[in-house]
Amino acid sequence: MIADRHRHLLLWAAAALVMVALPLVFSSGASITMMSLMGFAIIFALSYNMLLGQTGMLSFGHAVYYGLGGFLTAHALNVIGSGKWPVPLPVLPLVGGLAGLSFAIIFGWVSTKRAGTAFAMISLGIGELVAACSLILRGFFGGEGGISTSRTSTLRLFGISFGPQIQVYYLIAAWCLLCMAAMYAFTRTPLGRMCNAVRENPERAEFIGYSTQMVRFIAFCASGFFAGVAGGLAAIHYEIVTSSIVGAVPSGYVLLMAYIGGVAFFIGPIIGAVLMTALQISLSDYTGAWSLYVGLMFVVVVMYAPWGLGGLLLMHQPLLAAGLLKRIGPAYARAAPPVVMLAAAVVLLVETAHHLLVKAVEGSAMRVFWVSYDAKSPLVWGLIVLLFGAGIWALRRVMPGVSDAYHAAAQEAQRLRSR
């Protein structure tokens, strides 16, 4: 027990250290911005997973609490700035959190009366409702221009202006760590465990003294609070909040982040948030079809790795502990060429099609992977078909071997551990 607690503390200390050290390693402006985005994406994705992974509630409108947290934070910043109120910037995400919490209390009271599909539909409806309001209530949402604000006009503590991005990064990192720890602690409380029980079997939970509606409601409120904190940090980072933040796109995006990372594990949404943010920023530099890749990745994860990337990683943890990872190396290496072939085929197909459909005016000459070619050349299309065919054929041949190698190693690891 004691050792377990120390191990946890050590893990959190390591996470804090990594967050402090990251800007020293990746010191370019672009990477500090990206890491800032990752910070509040992690909070947002984890808050979403309090619903989906822990309590079994599929929400299509989680951006409502994120976005309203952002708007309230921006308004608060403006009021504080113009009134010269003595409020320092670091506490402002709390305004976002309280805004998220308040709206979660209001909307959650209605929507958590139902579970399952009905809950999902109500969340979609509320999402659309708030998105529609954001275009009508121009005073609050700022119309098409949104609400601009300035984070530097608040009370300065220790001469920190929060003008430079690096200072904002550390503010976001501190809140991210705090929220991660709080949300992790939540999973280890009586209510956190009852959330799991309600996810597993709501009927039975009712017969051991718990109102499933109340469990869902409290989880929903907690989730709204943390989403609001994430929105507040986003407002501080961008210094502008527009109505698109409460819309269906971020609501869908947070679902993708959580799901791709893996909803069954606490670390899953963290992986998803980091990966998706990195992909969104770096991929969009290379290709206009980046969101298509993200969508494809989602489909592949749902079909072939329903436990998400986090699940795939954790599958290998017992092997790592038993020192058996190298045993599955050869089998995985055999699977690599067909996977690379398939990936190349997908990229070629998407890029060539995207070029022909979207950038037709630029002519049919294009470049992929440092190779220039003509998008209308039958050779290219033949290559795509060939890569797909050969890739699928080879993958189907090697996959049973990969699966056997993994299971043999996993069994061996279990045998070693039980000895």
Add this chain to the structure above:
Amino acid sequence: MSACALQLIDLHKSFGATPIIRGVNLDVHQGERHAIIGPNGAGKSTLFHLISGRFPVTTGQVKLNQEDVTGLAPYLINRRGLSRSFQVTNIFPRLTVFENIRCGVLWSLGYRYSFWHMIERAQDARERTEAILEQINLGSRRSVPAALLSYAEQRALEIGITIAGGAGVIMLDEPTAGMSRSETEHAVALIRKVSEGKTLVIVEHDMSVVFDLADRISVLVYGQVIATDTPAKIRANAAVQEAYLGSASAEAEHA
């Protein structure tokens, strides 16, 4: 006569126009083991659902320790001291055996909807869970996900969750259904042990279990209780023999 733990007063339940429970009156005494038997389709499970709050009552009253609980939600009835198991195993499949039981003890220990206690530090919840694991003999399986247990183990877990909250009235819906003879004997011993000092209401098809376990038996036929008495007198009751055993032998012919 001891006080009534559970009292049903002219209970009716219809699904649409179809009456399933047609005026049940039943007194279950404090501390007795009371079995409800009857042919298939007599309404035994429906009666359980009515008492435990899963189905709304059409007319009539359910009283738990003299308090009217008719129409209350299942969790409210549970908090007033009635806990039930299910005919079809109803557990938390992806949680471990230990977590399954611990979820069952939380409310009764006053943790309610707490998100300000750390569950690992809740000594009382852990000790209570350990004690129950010991009782249901699943201590060695504590860290196994409940879905991976054998059928008999799952049935034991089902009983464990039911008794975990320390309710005074325990209702078991066919706890030995689908078990082998030796598994049934274990289950009966377990039920006898865990219902010590409590009120037990049990629905059971296995007559040897019923006559072995019950202090009193009620016979439910077509939504009405035709007799309530001690096992010996029920055995000798002509109306029961005709209604229940007659249709049971008809069932045997069908099977």
